[in-house]
Amino acid sequence: MNAAAAVDALVPDAIARTLVDPAAYAGERIHDAYRWLRANNPLGRVEVPGFDPFWAVTRHADILEISRRNALFHSGDRSTTLATIADERRVRRMTGGSPHLVRSLVQMDAPDHPKYRALTFKWFSPGSVRQLEAGIRAIAHAEVGRMAAMGGRCDFVTDVALGYPLHVIMTILGVPMSDKPKMLKLTQDIFGTQDKGKRSLIGALPPFILNRIIAAVMADIRKYFMGIARDRRAHPRDDLASVIANAVIDGAPISDREATGYFTIVATAGHDTTSSSLAGGMGVLARDPGLLAQLKADPALIPAFVEEAIRWTSPVKTFMRSATEDTEVGGRKIAKGDWLMLCYASGNRDEAVFDDPFAFRLDRQPNRQLAFGHGAHMCIGQHLARLELKILFETLLPRLRAIEPDGEMTFTKSWFVNGPRTLPLRFEFA
Template sequence: MSVAEAVDHRIPQHLADKLAEPHAYATDEIHEVYRWLRKNEPLGVAKIDGIDPFWVVTRHADILEISRQNALFHNGDRSPTLTTQQVDQRVRAMMGGSPHLLRTLVQMDAPDHPKYRLLTQAWFLPQNIRSLDERIRQIARTAVDKMAATGGRCDFVKQIALHYPLHVIMTILGVPEEDEPLMLKLTQELFGAADPELGREQASRPEPEPGKEFDFGVIKDFMDYFHALSERKRKNPTDDLGSLIANAQIDGQPISDFEAMSYYIIVAAAGHDTTSSSTGGAMWALAERPREVAKLRADLSLIPGLVEESIRWTTPVKTFMRTATEDTEFAGRAIKKFDWLMLCYASGNRDESVFDDPFEFRVDRQPNKQLSFGYGAHVCLGQHLARMEMRILWEEMLPRLKSVSLDGEPAMSDAVFVNGPKRLPIKFEMA
């Protein structure tokens, strides 16, 4: 029995529909869905009009186990993000049968994945990023000074959280500082394609479009920009990640232009968006919890714990899809070859069997087995850099931040794949 035929473990329709509704991920609705699924149907089947049926994986242990079995559950055989049948058909028609608009590490499996990952892996190893400490610290100090200069009121996301990690990754990539606003705009349009405020095409739509996770025009604009950058880096290579990608080789041959552009896009977009989301999520949580701020100010050694908790709490990458490569039994379910599975990271990060009081934000949570960076071969390449950036920012900010509270209504972006705070008005007092 394939996922399309499964009836015994079908998720109630009103809950299944929420899994493909971008706005549900901007509210607590998705967590209520996940809570029910973890308790009643932790590996159930979602059947939604216009979308191929898929298994929904909500338990922490199951997400880790599927992530560990990379040969059995592939990223590249079908779209690794939830998409409609209509969009899938359009992409395949454009891409010669491939379900992918890009060919990044996200869309690859072995043997290509480890080869392409190795190209840039050294840049993100802990021993290498340590050399960036003072460089990043200066960027963090500038960000904190900018916040202080607002006079005690700001939109923390729009004025601080979005720009700090953006400047860090663009510096590493070799993108000129004057182009950072364009990179931010394209990233928001890429990941916020379904959001009525962020998506390029959404202004004309009465409601967000289910399955609308990428915008073709945005990807073209990204590629046009990086094609020109790549040409410059090939002619005049410098000591940056952009030059490495422009001149990269696999098995002694230059990588294709399409693969190079894809690599640029994933580094440029994912390299800052998820970090800014976790940073914004942390400030949102702290603005509502003065006791946690007091804990941190009294003991700055809790900052690494704040970083881990903010990553768990926000879970910027909400879902990834995997495809079974053969018939198998998993968690008591008969999974068939080519079945599609949704890994629900935000659910795993609220799993009551793993986290004590998972709906509480605790800067001193121990242990914290958050799985936001993934696991196995596809674990986030930039996880050490992301942790370092957040740690340094809080090290520079918390000694100066006497108090903080909300100063209006915050908001999350509408997206099934990657989302985070898009608006966070705060008022604060600096020491």
């Protein structure tokens, strides 16, 4: 890239720093930055001290193009989530050179990715997911019953949204319900280092102490899931844990590291992102009595509401890709080895695709939201997530007479997975 083109591509410092500030994702600052980028520099080069340079991809069309070209834009060569230079070096030291603490589907490219994805694809196909409906409805009924017993006030995130999808995914995996607190802690530990003030504390720690903390989290995850794997190898059942534990790839049993990665991605992607969309949709309902009345009057609108809640919340804010050769996207020259940030929440507010993108609307047909990704890495659990959300609202709304905020709705601080952290509500059941 020549000097003039480099200057033209460079994102202004204030915008660049917003993109790498976890706190920006807990409010409107990130959307203000995305709006400016889409209008002025939709595929811009970000240079911030402490981070390797990367391209911010903010247009819907460019995100789709990169997501479709999996041989050209890899997931496994660099960290798939934004990381500081120090964090990436630390991970490579801990893993013997790999940029990934866990190797799961999202960190794989062909030829491994399609082989590992095929292991559980049938479990998450639309037909298989439909067979789970009765069990999910029973879980949703129990969750709504618990909410009804709370006396008209709750924090919807901690009291409902976190537990419901976790219960579903634990049922599918075959994990004992007595392990629910342990599973919740493990999934929260994975995503928690950017939130709740931990980032500033962690950043002040000496590297050897930080390494011990990260190693301890990963050791807990490995210990738990390898215990499940050993049990299923000795006593296989008709559950997803048995499928993963007894998987064979290229004629050889799946390694412990990759089994751990598989368990981890199923548990976290099947839980945290769904809970964020559930709470995001509920937050909209609490602020809009007219929308609640509309859905109660016509429950056939619930699927459209669910799809818009997913677009609106966009739980996975970003994923990183790296170029395997020189190419061009959106008029920019991308060099081999360049790192790119796919900004899904920006694509889901792209004015070129969505009319009035900052409004919550049920009439988006089709709703071309990108929250589940696109291409070979499109979320394998998307059909399950939609069904869980649909069933919860179908169960809750007929019983819900009124709902309103009972305090401030706050959001997690993370450039990766982000959604409501607290949602205090007052409500009245019929």
